[in-house]
Amino acid sequence: MADRLGAPDGIIAFDPSSFPKRGAHSVGVKRQWCGHRGKVDNCQVGVFMGYVADEEHALLDFRLYLPQKWIRDEQRRQACHVPPEMPYQTRQEQCLEMLDAWSMHIPHGWVTGDDELGRHTWFRQALRERSERYVLGVPCTTTMRDLEALPPAYQGRGRRPKPPWQSVTAWRKSLDPRAWRRLTVRDGEKGPVAIEMVKCRVQTRLEYKRTGPEEWLVITRRPLTDARTLEARASRDATDNDARYRYHYYLTPTHGATAAFQEPSLAELARVIKAGACIESSFKRGKGEVGMDEYQVRTWHGWHHHMALSLMAIWFLIGETRRGQQLTPALTLPQVRYGLSLLLLEVYCTPGVDDICRQVQRQLQRNESARYYHHRTRKCIPPRKLRRDIQ
Numbered sequence: 001m002a003d004r005l006g007a008p009d010g011i012i013a014f015d016p017s018s019f020p021k022r023g024a025h026s027v028g029v030k031r032q033w034c035g036h037r038g039k040v041d042n043c044q045v046g047v048f049m050g051y052v053a054d055e056e057h058a059l060l061d062f063r064l065y066l067p068q069k070w071i072r073d074e075q076r077r078q079a080c081h082v083p084p085e086m087p088y089q090t091r092q093e094q095c096l097e098m099l100d101a102w103s104m105h106i107p108h109g110w111v112t113g114d115d116e117l118g119r120h121t122w123f124r125q126a127l128r129e130r131s132e133r134y135v136l137g138v139p140c141t142t143t144m145r146d147l148e149a150l151p152p153a154y155q156g157r158g159r160r161p162k163p164p165w166q167s168v169t170a171w172r173k174s175l176d177p178r179a180w181r182r183l184t185v186r187d188g189e190k191g192p193v194a195i196e197m198v199k200c201r202v203q204t205r206l207e208y209k210r211t212g213p214e215e216w217l218v219i220t221r222r223p224l225t226d227a228r229t230l231e232a233r234a235s236r237d238a239t240d241n242d243a244r245y246r247y248h249y250y251l252t253p254t255h256g257a258t259a260a261f262q263e264p265s266l267a268e269l270a271r272v273i274k275a276g277a278c279i280e281s282s283f284k285r286g287k288g289e290v291g292m293d294e295y296q297v298r299t300w301h302g303w304h305h306h307m308a309l310s311l312m313a314i315w316f317l318i319g320e321t322r323r324g325q326q327l328t329p330a331l332t333l334p335q336v337r338y339g340l341s342l343l344l345l346e347v348y349c350t351p352g353v354d355d356i357c358r359q360v361q362r363q364l365q366r367n368e369s370a371r372y373y374h375h376r377t378r379k380c381i382p383p384r385k386l387r388r389d390i391q
Helices: 068-072 074-079 091-102 121-129 168-173 266-289 300-324 333-344 353-377
Strands: 011-020 030-034 039-052 057-064 110-113 134-138 143-146 165-167 181-188 191-205 211-223 239-241 245-253
Touching: 011 030, 011 091, 011 266, 039 091, 039 266, 057 091, 057 266, 057 300, 068 074, 091 121, 110 266, 121 134, 121 211, 121 245, 134 266, 143 168, 165 168, 168 211, 168 245, 181 266, 191 266, 211 266, 245 266, 266 300, 266 333, 300 333, 333 353
Parallel strands: 011 110, 110 134
Antiparallel strands: 011 039, 030 039, 039 057, 134 245, 143 165, 143 191, 181 191, 191 211, 211 245, 239 245
16 A cells, blocks of 8 residues: 555654543553543553555554553463563554654655644653654743744843743734735645744743754644644643634654754645644544454554554455545545445345446435535635546
8 A cells, every 4th residue: 555655755654543442441441541532531542554555645653552451460471461671652653653664665755643632742852863854733831932033132241032932822913914815725626725833933941941953833723613623632731712713733854863954835734734634534434344443352462463454454345445536536435335235235135336336436426516606615626536427
């Protein structure tokens, strides 16, 4: 799959995904932040690595997160067949392990993740040491210094003053309303998906109030009335909002281990930020099309076996969808799965392959018509995806 999706400007995206559970006997289960429910709850957490290219996106690798409580409990480890040599790893360490294993095999230009990863300064430093360009979400409480602002007036004695430290939220509130730029990031089913952005060169802080490196701060905003999600929300302080907009904050490096990076354009940054939504779509595919979250296993090997089979099923469906889109560009992965499910039941209850094709074709026509009217409501013309001559 990676060789077909590979592109020099591809994006590696990391994202934890939670699986709510009852009881305390399944491997790795604990009361922790559950993104699926938006609160602390009893769940398992898997850390997934996805790959996003212009044409497609897919999940490539995964790790099960084991809390420290599980690592220290030898009895529970043995009951769930956790390998004895398995050490405790933070989610950030699991991401770096997957990155080191895959970075030489898949072409990519960016690494992205939500604020659960970006809030840790040592993780951003580890990526810079690997000369990886990243766009990582950070909390709205992140402290920074605006390097593009004029410094305070010099009083004639001592060191020349520098711009003050402030939170990214305070800096955002002081912005001129004309500083925001509007960009269209993709063509959605209900019309173009737009986002407003602003960028600034800043200096960040490390732990214990140590001065950190220079980075680019990127802020995005979307209207509160816009129900379509673009950025993932990993924790309560991942975003903030005012009366009209919701804001997300990101950091991207100005230099790597050996050389400085070229200043990225807002359009390129928007493309990378959009990759987070693509990974959320990958989870939606896995949980909706192949039952990634529908399992009743308690052991270490059982969980990994189920996830491996789920990823292989998704890869197969993506391959079949791409093959079918050569004739019908509007064909979607759920329609391919629907057609395959009918085909597998043909000997029992369906009239034949021709009837299956007609049913899928009716779905395509209905979806294309709905997409056209959604675009017309927003006074724009959608690109045609469905060929009317396909019967």
